[in-house]
């Protein structure tokens with residue numbers, strides 16, 4: 001039954017339709033037909049969190065003092081473990097009281113940051129394609145999004161000189177993310193230096209999403225925004241435990257950087273949520289203290305899958321350079337086929353779920369994203385089915 005006496009807030013109608021909805025519908029239908037789906041659509045890591053993390057969570061659950069409301073700003077010990085981790089990984093000194101804030105997953109913080117800083121009509125710079133929360137949060141807050149078009153020709157790097165002077169002058173926030181979801185692109189250190197200079201010159205709040213901080217391969221080490229001198233005066237960086245530690249369902253991440261900006265987000269959050277269950281904060285703390293061997297194992301797992309799938313797809317006509325980071329392949333659709341059309345065709349013929357690139361914004365058209373969230377046996381089955389269905393790049 002549809003209600004005609006009450007209408008939804010306009011901020012909801014500002015959102016573009018969710019491309020995933022159509023895909024979900026077809027997934028449900030394919031399942032009904034008994035098709036064995038291989039879902040490589042979402043960036044949802046397979047497998048359990050590391051055993052020490054699970055053990056820490058169980059021990060924390062058995063302690064009744066963790067069962068009440070957690071402190072608004074996160075537990076003291078989790079905040080301390082965040083700044084210690086940051087120092088260890090990037091050599092950057094942060095104040096655990098004011099420059100680190102735990103989040104109920106980074107998506108929560110990315111969205112709420114927009115509510116804390118965006119007024120209706122404000123200009124917000126967001127690359128296209130990008131992780132949907134980077135534009136959906138600002139849209140809910142009433143932003144005018146200025147899309148910065150990324151392209152393969154420029155290695156999916158933001159070209160700051162493409163932003164018109166008048167747009168740069170009025171822009172309030174710039175969201176960006178390297179290693180990048182969905183394109184898998186990485187950015188050299190000089191790029192970070194340029195973007196910090198740009199943001200300082202035009203007084204723009206920089207929001208960097210470093211959620212693939214550890215999912216980097218072949219010796220590549222991603223740069224943190226806060227390593228760049230002056231970045232902490234204008235920027236914040238978001239991190240998550242979802243990807244590296246297989247903790248997507250636990251809902252825990254954090255933001256670090258400028259204390260004023262973090263204070264604004266904290267003020268908003270104090271009015272909307274109570275933070276993260278203390279037992280989960282204990283577990284997250286344990287995750288950040290895991291030895292480097294754990295990270296190496298994760299990196300090997302994903303780089304092995306990457307290489308396996310790239311090799312298989314090469315037999316089907318795709319030539320994909322090995323990505324230096326993330327848990328995805330970003331591949332071109334065959335000539336003449338749009339993202340959605342190709343993803344739906346593959347799903348119907350093979351039961352394999354890929355994400356149409358246009359789900360990440362209009363500049364993602366012509367691509368699909370494949371998540372490396374299945375083991376090589378299963379990925380072998382993917383290649384076999386594509387072959388049998390005659391799906392090739394041409």
Ligand SMILES: *Cc1c(COP(=O)(O)O)cnc(C)c1O
Pocket residue numbers: 043104105106107108131177181209211239240241242243248252253
């Ligand atoms: C997966 C992902 C996140 C993670 O969000 P959580 O809410 O912490 O699970 C954030 N940003 C990007 C770019 C992602 O791909």
